[in-house]
Amino acid sequence: PLVTSKELFTKAYANKYAVGAFNVNNMEIIQGIVSAAKTENAPLILQVSAGARKYASPIYLRKLVEAAVEDSNLPIVLHLDHGESFDICKQCIDDGFTSVMIDASHHSFEENISITKKVVEYAHSKGVVVEAELGRLAGVEDDVQVSEKDAIYTNPEQAAEFVQKTGVDSLAIAIGTSHGAYKFKGEPNLDFERLQEIAKLLPNFPLVLHGASTVLPEFLELCNQYGGDIPGAQGVPEEMIRKATQFGVCKVNIDTDLRLAMTAAVRKELFADPKNFDPRKYLAPARTAIEEMVRHKIVNVLGSDNRI
C-alpha cells in the first residue's frame, strides 16, 4: 500500500537500519527499484524531484507509482524530494503524495522555520509527513577552518530548536555529503561527531542523509570503458553510510549510483550490438542494472531487507 514514512522510520530507528529513498524518473527505473525491494522484502521510498516532474510529468510518475503499489503490494512512500516552496508541497499533498520535503535550507534559520512550519501544518492536516533540511549540502576540504565548517554543516543545537519549533517529522542534515558524483576532492569523510551530537539532542528522531551515493568504481570504469568520460568521481564509502545508520539516520537518498549503473548498462549494450535499434534491448539490461544496484544497497548498506 501507499504509506507515510512514520512507522517505517520508527521501526528503522529502533532496529538501527535505514529505508532507501530512490529517485524515480521513468518506468524502467521504478520497475527495477520495486522488483529489488520485492525480492528483499524491503520497505521503500520512491522520491520525485523537480527535475523528474519536468522530465516525466507528474501524472505519469504518480500513475507509475500507483502501478508499483498495486503490482508489488509493498509498503511504498511517495515522497517529494527537495520541494522548493509551500505551493509545490501543497500541490503534491493534494495529488496524493504521502510525504514531502520542504527544502528551505538556503533561507535564514528563522525563514526556514516559518516556511517549514507552514508546510507541516498543512501536511499534518492531511495525514502527510514532512522532511526539512538544515545546513548546506557540501563536502568541505580537510584543511578548511572549523568556523567555515560550522557555517555549512548542521548545527546540533539549532537542529533541536528547529524540530521543536516546526514539528517536522524528519530532518535532512549536512555532515559532509553532497549531491552528484564529485563529492570529495580529497579523502572522503563525514562529520560523525556532529552526527552523534545531533542524535543525542534529538533522541528517537529520524535523520535523513542526502548525497549518500558511493559512486562504485566498477560502474564508473564500465561507463568510461564504453565511451563515458567521468574522471575523478568519488562518493561516500559504503561503510560510512552503514555507520551513519547506527546514529539515527533512517532515510538514505540514493540517485547517482542508480544513474551510473543504468548508464553503464546502456553504454555496454549499445557497444555490444551496433546493429540493434530496439530500445527494449538496452532498456531491459538497464532495468536489471537498477534492480541489482538497489538489491545491493538494501542488503549491504541499508540493512532494510526482511523488514516488512
Ligand SMILES: O=C(COP(=O)(O)O)N(O)CCCOP(=O)(O)O
Ligand atoms: O540526495 C539526493 C541524491 O544524492 P546522490 O547524488 O548522492 O545519489 N537527492 O535528493 C536526489 C536529487 C536529484 O535531483 P535531480 O533529479 O534534480 O537531479
Ligand SMILES: [Zn+2]
Ligand atoms: Zn538531496
